[in-house]
Amino acid sequence: MHDNTALVEARIDRFVLDRITPNIYRRAAPLTVEAWEVPDEPVPFAEAVRQQFVPFAPGTPWSRPWGTTWFRVTGVVPEGWGADPATALEAVVDLGFSTRQPGFQAEGLVWRRDGTLVKAIEPYNGYVPLALVGGSASPGAPIEFFVEAASNPDVGGNFFYLETPMGDKATAGTAPIYTLRTLDLAERDTVVWELDRDIWTLLGLMRTLDPGTPRRHEILRALERACEVVDHDDVAGSAVLGREALAGVLASPAAASAHRVVATGHAHIDSAWLWPVRETQRKVARTFSNVVALMDEDPDFVFAASSAQQYAWVKERYPDLFARMKEKIAEGRFVPVGGMWVESDTNMPGGEALARQFVAGHAFFRREFGIECDEVWLPDSFGYTGAMPQIARAAGAHSFFTQKESWNETNRMPHHTFLWEGIDGSRVFTHFPPVDTYNSDLSAVELAHAEREYSEKGVSNVSIVPFGWGDGGGGPTREMMAAARRAADLEGSPRVTVGTPASFFAQARDEMPDPAVWSGEMYLEFHRGTYTSQARTKQGNRRSEHLLREAELWCATAAVRGLLDYPHDELDELWQTVLLLQFHDILPGSSIAWVHQDAERNYARVAEQLGALTARAQEVLAGQGDVAVAFNAGPVPHRGVGASS
Structure with a gap:
């Protein structure tokens, strides 16, 4: 048979680009936008809504570096919209996003007119379900909400080490750096969206498989059939036929020996880095509001977040969001992890300070949620002191999670799951994911990488994959959950189960009763400067x-x-x-x-x-008179008293 594989793949790519993506939303209508630019530092909702808003049109630049613009959005539901049960009404917002990376740029937080927050607007998460802002889908129903838009500059750009004026408000300039592109009401076709997710999963999987395998060609021909049966002039009316054409290859089960992945929702949010602490407080609120909104939409979604400090910020600044988080935490779906105040450096703080990280973190989680964290969660710190196993065990932790060791420049860590032994002999069960990222989107490429790189093959066959856009990317998305469902039992792919870190560590321990031991410091051959x-x-x-x-x-x-x-x-x-x-x-x-x-x-x-x-x-x-005071400030008992002048 003539090999036309390259031609068919090009046709599929063109089909997605020209027919599927443009038809995810059947139609869109502009909403009315007004704006108020905050003169200096961010202000609360109650202060913002009292200001004078002026008309603002898409295509208009907004906000200087590190500025904030509040958008007031109004409109009505057009006649005939929302009647089809295969559609969902959403506001679609593009603040002027770059596709370079999901975080590190403009972000927005959506508020209802009553002052409660809804969810975030991010580069890969730019929609707001109409129902979440209190809107009715009935024709003529009013729409009103606010977007608190932060014009955070992309400080790092393509190179994180170049000099930039953007790291300081005093030198960042005052010219607007973003242009509002879109703020529409749109009608999403849920069947076309599901077809798009089917194709994304299968196309990604196909391209990870060896060209000589039958499975790769089965997927290719199924995708080709989908291109043929979908009417290019009536995608909405024929999308179901495309899904039927793909159902067979999506239903083919994974091999018995397939790697097993526990996928845990996550969003690594640096407590400061290329933005100040004040912006981290808003980043946390944006991401956590996205998480809670997705949990309301998807009962299978599970999310883990560390750093008691970030929870404390939400409690202080966004009490309604904190109350919603507590409900999800009680359900076991929003999972505090790590037990530390922040994800700290571990090489420069003194031993007492490292202990206090756990004392403060555990106290907060115990007081607010009635839970104890069993694992240390440090995916991104720059190497790990050999004292950490002892401190972690003293804090009541039995597990340790990191990702950073996969960044080593020369010496690769020989294990992904092992016992880490500290300088006093204490041991903690440790894992760093073979997926080599803590910001996965659960793509076929990343899942295949996890399976291929896993070091403990033949002894154990399970790893964890933290998924979600971090650092202002908004966390996990509905697209990632769609990917997890499709990869739950899919031939050619690892098996994916959405679960908690605790469920992963339980499985890993069961499979590895006698893990290998790494003794002493885990040095990072990177970031040494x-x-x-x-x-x-x-x-x-x-x-x-x-x-x-x-x-x-x-x-x-x-x-x-x-x-x-x-x-x-x-x-x-x-x-x-x-x-x-x-x-x-x-x-x-x-x-x-x-x-x-x-x-x-x-x-x-x-x-x-x-x-x-x-x-x-x-x-x-x-004031007590001539009284001598002597301290033993050391960690062990001491006999006698030393005099000092």
């Missing part, structure tokens, strides 16, 4: 650790003598500030100038407040 960068940030951390220790000793001494009430809350707040600044892109010095300027101001505040606390404790102790 971070340990000589931003000296003032590093000095501030070390000085703060010492001042905290000193203040606690003096205050505890005065408190046990009944001379003052121990300033627990104030010391907790200061510890939390220092713990935040130990985040793995702040303390190592890899963030923009704005982040390190904020860090230096915070360290100065910490030093001032701790100095006052220590002075107060010393003052009340001195």
Whole structure:
């Protein structure tokens, strides 16, 4: 038979580009847009909606670097829309996104007119179901919502190491950097969307298979038949025929020996990096609102997020979202992981500070949600101290998760699932995913990579894949969940099950009762320059650790003598500030100038407040007369008293 494979593949690609993608939305109508640009730093919803909004049209530039523009969106449902049960009404928003990467650029947060937030607008998640903003699908029904749009610049561009004026508001300029492209009401064809997901899954799978395998050609010919049976002039009316043409190859089950993947929704959000902490607080709200909205839409969706600090920001700034998160956490679908205050660096903080990361994190999760975290979750920190297994076990953790070791420049880690042994002999069950990313979209390429690279073949056959766009990309999407469903039991692909980190670790332990052992530090052969960068940030951390220790000793001494009430809350707040600044892109010095300027101001505040606390404790102790005070500040008992002048 004549081999026309290349021609057929080109035809399929053209079919998707010309016929499927343009017909996912049957029709669209522009909504009315008004705008108000915030003069400086972001403001709350209640303040924004009191401002004077002016008419604003798509095609108009908006907001300077690091600025915020609020869009008020209104309209009515057109006659005849929403009547077909195979359609769904959505607002579609394009703030001027780049397709270069899903995060690191403009983002938006959608609010109802009553001041409750809905979900985010991101480059790969630019829709808002009409029902979520309180709108009726009935013809003539009014539509109204607000979009809080952040014009965060793409600081890194294609190269993260070049000098840029965008890392500091003082040098970033004032010219608008985004142009609003689209803000429409659209009618999504759910059957065409499902067909698009079928094709995306199969086309991706086909291209991972060896050209000589029968399975590859079965998929190719099924896709070719779909191109033939779908009427190019009536895609909506014939999309079901395309799905029928693909049903057989989608139903073919995976091999018994196929790799098994536990897919866990995730969105790695750096607590600061190419944006300041104040923007991280909004990024977290955007992503977590997306997560909750997707959970309401999809009962199979499970999501894991670390960093108690990020939950605390939501509790303080977005209490209605926090309440919705607590409901999902109680259901076991929104899963706090890690048990640390932030995903900290592990090489520069002192041992006491690393312990406090767990003390503060566990206390928050226990107090707010009544849960204990069994795993340490550090996908992105720049190497891991050999003391970590001991600290993790002392904190009650039995599992450790990272991804960063796959970035090693020279020496590849020999295992993906193993026991990590610390310097004192403590061991923690450890996994880093062979998919080699913590921002997967569950594509066939990534799943095949996980299966191919997994080191423990023949002993174990399960790995975890964290999926979702991070750092402002908005987290997992409905498209990713569609991919997970199609790959649940699909010939040529690993088997995918959506589940929690705990379910993965339970399976992995069952399969590996006697894992290999890695002893000592897990050194990262990458990012090594971070340990000589931003000296003032590093000095501030070390000085703060010492001042905290000193203040606690003096205050505890005065408190046990009944001379003052121990300033627990104030010391907790200061510890939390220092713990935040130990985040793995702040303390190592890899963030923009704005982040390190904020860090230096915070360290100065910490030093001032701790100095006052220590002075107060010393003052009340001195008031007792000629009394000597001796401290054993070491970690082990000590005999005798050392005199000092």
